[in-house]
Amino acid sequence: MIRLHRFLLVASVLVPAAVFAAAALWNRSEVLREDTQTIQRTTAILHEHARKVFDTVELVIGRVDDRTRDLSWEEIASPATSAFLRDLKSPLEQAVSIWITDASGRVRAGSQAWDPAVSLADRDFFAAQRERDAGLFISEPFQGRATRTSSFAASRRRSAADGRFGGTIHVSLSPDYFSRFFDEASPNGPDFAALIRQDGEILARSPVRAANARVAPDSPLMRAIKDRPDGGLVSGVSQVDRRDRVFAYRKVGPYPLYVSFAIDRDVILSRWRSNILAYGIVALLSALTLCGVSWLALRRAQAEQIAVLAMRRESEQRLAAEQRLFQSQKMESLGQLTGGVAHDFNNLLAVVIGNLDLLRKRVTEDERGRRLLENAIQGAQRGAVLTQRLLAYSRTQELAPKVVDVPALVAGMMDLLQRSLGPGVRIKTAFPPELPPVIADPNQLELVLLNLAVNARDAMPDGGTVTLSAHPDEAPGVGKGDLRPGAYIRITVQDTGLGMDPETLARAIEPFFTTKGVGKGTGLGLSMVHGFAVQSGGATRITSSLGSGTSVDVWLPRSSTPALPEAVETREERSHRARTILLVDDDPLVMASTSAMLEDIGHTVLEAASGRAALALLGASPSVDLVIADYAMPGMTGLKLAERLRTDRPELPFLLASGHAELPEQADILVARITKPFRQDELANAIDDVLRRAGASARRDSRPPPPGARRAEARHESQGAQPVDPRNDRAT
Structure with missing residues (x-):
């Protein structure tokens, strides 16, 4: 009986509400349909008007061109031509003035009086026609120098008898004329109408503003024009005045122009709101009547069972509170347990790894013993990584927070990320310029980003895209209750993978929870990320849905001081000798880059x-310690230059730079080779290696040595270049 009364009570509310909702939806669709038709009809009217205006302008320019085509500039500059232009312009309400300019931009005839010293060469329409025949070119709005009137121009190119640029004919049009027509053609109520150039420049609009704006390329209207260039209907927020509107637009014939008419969505829906107000009053009265009757019946039936319901409610609340407390205690205990175990196990691993390292120095002759020792060290190091993840989850790991430049840190680990994710995964970065640094342990932050990237890779078995981005954020704006008020940087790792269902997402940061197969994951990756973020004073948030990928946000405190560049050990600090090097390359960009690295x-x-220039320079400057030559050069290749120097200067070290996978067969010449592209340290190592092998001296005398003098052997060992046989060489 209680259920029946409850059903009647619910039905007394739902039935009128359902009727009201159905009527409201139907009426809304009708209102939108009617107003959409109004917008499209008005746009068609604006289109026809604009089409006639610009067809007329084309006819006017054609008449001027026919009249002046065979006239000399002296004849064009006569008063008769200007009088013809005045008569031509007089009946045209849309025209402000008509002008003829020569190839230098000087006005030779016009429908208005003008200053002969004024040039129009700086106008965009003149520049466009001078560069090429731009057809009927519509300019951006400008202030007329003779008319002192806001205008925009429709121009055509005049060609001389030999086809060269001979000036322009242009008609200055009034934006106010179009705005007045827009006002007359528009239905009553707030709306928006505009004449827009194809690139988004607003030429005329209603309501009129002091200065016309440009519609941004990413606005809803410009995106719709790009997708459907002939015309269409679109809704969105205008980027000119930030109002939500429904737009219709059409291309004005063959011209690079569009007319657009829009009505505010609030205006469209205001009539619908008036209708649903009446519907709502009727539905409310019906619902109140039915609800009152049902409520009285329900109260009578509940009187007998009120005590039982109260006890059941209290029991359910107590059970829910106990479950929440149990879950909280379980997670806290698990965190304490993992933290304690990790700390103790880490101490044991420190002893094991330290002794294994010492033992490795003493095991030199037993090859099998060395292999077993290396396996033991690798296993111990894997255990150390696992304990670090446990410590991160329990928030007891030792952190060394620094001021970290996030884009620089990601750029430094990009090679590692690409190798870890494989060729099937594309890595994208999106960092705003001058992003403030964060305060965090850079090593742990690298590990966090690597873990998130590897998780993303595993969620994309068929490949995809991983996007790393960062943006400034404030605590109140992120919706995270565990973030203290302050300034943060939100680092996001987003993938295009399979995503997670709600049940998996709810358990994602639980330690040891994983959806991967046995032996493929520990379930500590996201737990470690969460623990690191919280221990660093930040927070994490994971958003995901099946088929839509996963996005992990990590908030870290923002630093008020800039990040200092990491100290880089230079070649001078390691040990080297300054040399005189002859660099031979026919590509000036490669030459400049390599030369800068060497210097x-x-x-x-x-x-x-070229090779011949190198031989000539060696004849003039014999005190060269080393020749670095590109392989692929016209005339004399780097290999041929090496052959020549092997005969003429056999004592001179030579380094061949090549991006070729295989060199052609040559005579028996052994040359040192470095593969393009190379880094500075690789180049430095290659130079030291070549000089060491050639027996170069350890230090040059400050005075130029005599030709052919030998130098002492360089002290620095390097693996940067290897002697190779050109017949068998393969680039790595």
Whole structure:
């Protein structure tokens, strides 16, 4: 009986509400349909008017061109031509003035009086026609220099008898004329009408503003024009005045122009709101009547069971509170347990790894023993990684927070990310310029980003895109109750993978929870990320849905001081000798880049753009310590230059730079080779290696040595360049 009364009570509310909702939806669709038809009809009227106006302008320009085509500039500059232009302009309400200019931009005839010293060469329509025949070109709005009137121009190019640029004919049109027509053609009520150039420049509009604006390329209207260039209907927020409107637009014939008419969505829906107010009053009265009757019946039936319901409600609330308390205690205990175990196990691993390292130095002859020792060290290091994740989850790991530049940190680990994710995953970054740094442990932050990227890779078995981005954020704006008020940087790692269902998402940060197969995951990745963020004073949030990918946001405190650049060990700090190096390359960009690297290391660089130039320079400057030559050069390749120097200067070290996977067969010449592209440290190592192998001296005398003098051997060992046989060489 209680259920029946409850059903009647609910039905007394739902039935009138359902009727009201159905009527409201039907009426809304009718109102939108009628107003959409109004918008489209008005746009069609504006289109026909604009089409006739610009067809007329084309006819006017054609008549002027026919009249003046065979006239000399002296004849064009006569009063008769200007009188003809005045008569032509007189009946045209849309025209402000008509002008003829020569190839230099000087006005030779016009429908208005003008200053002969004024040039129109700086106008955009003149520049466009001078560059090429732009057809009927519609200019941006400007203030007329002779008429002192706001205008925009429709121009055509005049061609001389030999086809060269001979000036322009243009008609200055009045934006106010179009605005007045827009006002007359528009239905009653707030609306928006505009004449827009194809690039988004607003030429005329209603309501009129002091200065016309440009419609942004990413606005709803311009995106719709790009997708459907002939015309269409679109709704969205105008980027000119930030009002939500329904737009219709049409292309004005063959011209690079559009007319657009729009009505505010609030205006469209105001009539619908008036209708649903009446519907709502009727539905409310019906619902109140039915609800009152049903409520009285329900109260009588509930009188007998009120005590039972109260006890059941109290029991349910107590059970829910106990479950929440149990879950909280379980997570806290698990965090304490993992933290304690990780700390103790980490101490044991420190002993194991330290002793294994010492033992490795003493095991030199037993090859099998060394292999077993290396396996043991690798296993211990994996255990150390696992304990670090446990410590991160329990928020007891030792952090060394610093001021970290996030874009620079991501750029530094990009090679590692690409190798870890594989060729099937595309990595994108999106960082705003001058992003403030964060306060965090840079090593742990790298590990967090790597873990999130690997998780994203595993969620994209068929490949996809991982996007790393960061944006400034404030605590009240992120909707995270565990974030204290302050300034933060929100770092986001987003993938295009399979996503997670709500049940999996709810357990994502639980330790040891994983959806991967046995042996493929520990379930500590996201737990470690969460623990690191909280321990660093931030927070995490995971958003995901099946088929839509996953996005992980990590908030870290923002630093008020800039990040200092990391100290980089230079080649001078490690040990090197300044040399005189002859660099031979026919590509000036490669030459400049390589030369800059060499000079930064401390070497003196002589440059030659070809093999023959290099030979000539060696004849003039014999005190060269090393030749670095590109392989692929016209005339004399780098390999042929090496052959020549092997005969003429056999004592001179030579380094061949090549991006070719295989060199052609040559005579028995052994040359050192470095593969393009190379980094500075690789180049420095290659130079030291070549000089060491050639027996170069450890230090040059400050005075130029005699030709052919030998130098002492360089002290720095390097693996940067290897002697290779050109017949068998393969680039790595």
